[in-house]
Amino acid sequence: MLIVGAGLSGIGAAHHLQSAFPRRSYTILEARDCIGGTWDLFRYPGVRSDSDMQTLGYRFRPWKQAKAIADGPAILEYVRDTATEAGIDRHIRYGHRVTRAAWSTREARWTIDAVHDGRPVRFTANFLYLCTGYYRYDAGYTPELPGIEQFGGSVIHPQQWPSDLDYAGKRIVVIGSGATAVTLVPALAEQAAHVTMLQRSPTYILSLPAEDAIANALRRTIGDRAGYVVTRWKNIGVSTLIYRLSRRRPQMIRSFIRKAAIRRLPDGYAVDTHFAPRYQPWDQRLCLAPDGDLFASIKAGRASIVTDRIAGFSETGIRLESGAELDADVIVTATGLRLLVFGAIRLQVDEREVKLPETMAYKGMMLSGVPNFAYTIGYTNASWTLKADLVSEYIVRLLRYMDRHGYDQCVPVNDDPTVTERPLLDFDAGYVLRSVHEFPKAGSRQPWQMGMSYAHDLVKLRHGRIDDGAMRFSRLERR
Structure with missing residues (x-):
């Protein structure tokens, strides 16, 4: 073999x-x-x-x-x-x-x-x-970004992340809205001056606890192996249920995810602009935010989401089709595989x-x-x-x-x-x-x-x- x-x-x-x-x-x-x-x-x-x-x-x-x-x-x-x-x-x-x-x-x-x-x-x-x-x-996937060579800062794809990059106190724009972007934004926000997630369209993002309280309780009471088996089947059942409901009753799951986001975001936040995808749940993979870390970064003001399209680049950042500009020291192209x-x-x-x-x-x-x-x-x-x-x-x-x-x-x-x-x-x-x-x-x-x-x-x-x-x-x- x-x-x-x-x-x-x-x-x-x-x-x-x-x-x-x-x-x-x-x-x-x-x-x-x-x-x-x-x-x-x-x-x-x-x-x-x-x-x-x-x-x-x-x-x-x-x-x-x-x-x-x-x-x-x-x-x-x-x-x-x-x-x-x-x-x-x-x-x-x-x-x-x-x-x-x-x-x-x-x-x-x-x-x-x-x-x-x-x-x-x-x-x-x-x-x-x-x-x-x-x-x-x-190499990861980077779409055509005309004029990006005009940008005077660092441009990085997550798949080739430099080990010596110092981003503390920097303004960072993460282009993308998939799992990598959703992971990067709260992690970068811990040290960066501010992190902006720039997305063309929203993604479904679901908050889950980073620790499974049931799994940890089962490990303590019935042991590692038995607890693992029970938790494994519990999680298979829950994920299967969510997937099937997403396919059969998508509006119910859309509403559930939307309400969960509202509870974690600042009052009056534009949820339907930044967290309401055009596609149905599980047409694409759901993104996870452990302990709601992305929402927490937004609520604390360390991160923000902009839903817009790129019109071009300047030495100091990104010009958007809406006419707005995003200043940046670092651009991360979290644009896929x-x-x-x-x-x-x-x-x-x-x-x-x-x-x-x-x-x-x-x-x-x-x-x-x-x-x-x-x-x-x-x-x-x-x-x-x-x-x-x-x-x-x-x-x-x-x-x-x-x-x-x-x-x-x-x-x-x-x-x-x-x-x-x-x-x-x-x-x-x-x-x-x-x-x-x-x-x-x-x-x-x-x-x-x-x-x-x-x-x-x-x-x-x-x-x-x-x-x-x-x-x-x-x-x-x-x-």
């Missing part, structure tokens, strides 16, 4: 694999020089999860800290401790960027090409498992290039026509790790099935002409819409649908049939 990526998904996959198959060898190739993936890459002030750690944490390793909405360094420590305690770190090859993976049906084997210290390196494996995430690590399918690894099957948009995703984790291959893409409406754990559990079941029946190869085959194509990521966020055409397709029915329901996936991936008719198995011809 070869796993690509030593972030949250890759470490979890390795843990599931070695727990189930202690005698099976595996290697993790990591392009960077350390464990952690997203949680090591992002270093901007206040970086944190927008999911609770009872569901972002691994199923097999309870989260024991008091804060449920954890900061980046705490999550990174959790991932690294998981790897160290299980000895997974000894299986990682750092600084190995995979460029190509070629499958041979005749040999039932992958040949994986990577680059290490500028030199080509080759590996072989009987199963390839990509845990690369789905966005570019080298750039997606990257499978880390830009070229896939081949029997010397034929795999064109990803022509493939169909099987159970949201394998590709039609690509043997002995899996990948992890987490939920857009819930914690990433909920799906990552289920995918790993399914791969363990699949490998056991193959071992039991003496199979060397498994491959999903879509030969049902009634299955129609759907987007793999059916989500209206800008970063998805810009790149979803480069991804594999989902299908209109099982097992080709991309599920976004943990409860449904739990049944399907943990308990569903392995030999379901779409998955085909074969053995090598022995000489």
Whole structure:
């Protein structure tokens, strides 16, 4: 087995694999020089999860800290401790960027090409498992901002946050209204002279306690592991309920979020200007404000929101279409991610290039026509790790099935002409819409649908049939 990526998904996959198959060898190739993936890459002030750690944490390793909405360094420590305690770190090859993976049906084997210290390196494996995430690590997304070169201060994208930036006492404008902006603004406001969040249109922002009182009480009374299980299911149930109500009764959820914002903002604040999105709840991901930190910064006068469009830039700030000007010493372009399918690894099957948009995703984790291959893409409406754990559990079941029946190869085959194509990521966020055409397709029915329901996936991936008719198995011809 070869796993690509030593972030949250890759470490979890390795843990599931070695727990189930202690005698099976595996290697993790990591392009960077350390464990952690997203949680090591992002270093901007206040970086944190927008999911609770009872569901972002691994199923097999309870989260024991008091804060449920954890900061980046705490999550990174959790991932690294998981790897160290299980000895997974000894299986990682750092600084190995995979460029190509070629499958041979005749040999039932992958040949994986990577680059290490500028030199080509080759590996072989009987199963390839990509845990690369789905966005570019080298650069985030910045839209065209004509004239920004006229600005005399610093321009920073959060994905490349400079460690030596001194923003104390500075005027900062954060362009954007997504999760990164909502995280940055209150964190920067602790030291900056003032922080302005400049948004073209509002985002749904929901305040939640940073600490889960029920989770902490359960840990004290029934122990870490049992308390973790109960809290995990409690949080899955609550988040599922909010999502379903958002889709079925959006006006009710809109009203709930609006009233919650009003309670935390100054009297008379223009809530419908700055906190009333044009889209429905969960057309895009909800943003979290732990303990209402963003609202508190606004109420204290340390931060403000401006809803307007950029007309241009000057040496001292930003000119808006309304005619107003925002003075700034620092501009932060919290304008999103750039997606990257499978880390830009070229896939081949029997010397034929795999064109990803022509493939169909099987159970949201394998590709039609690509043997002995899996990948992890987490939920857009819930914690990433909920799906990552289920995918790993399914791969363990699949490998056991193959071992039991003496199979060397498994491959999903879509030969049902009634299955129609759907987007793999059916989500209206800008970063998805810009790149979803480069991804594999989902299908209109099982097992080709991309599920976004943990409860449904739990049944399907943990308990569903392995030999379901779409998955085909074969053995090598022995000489």
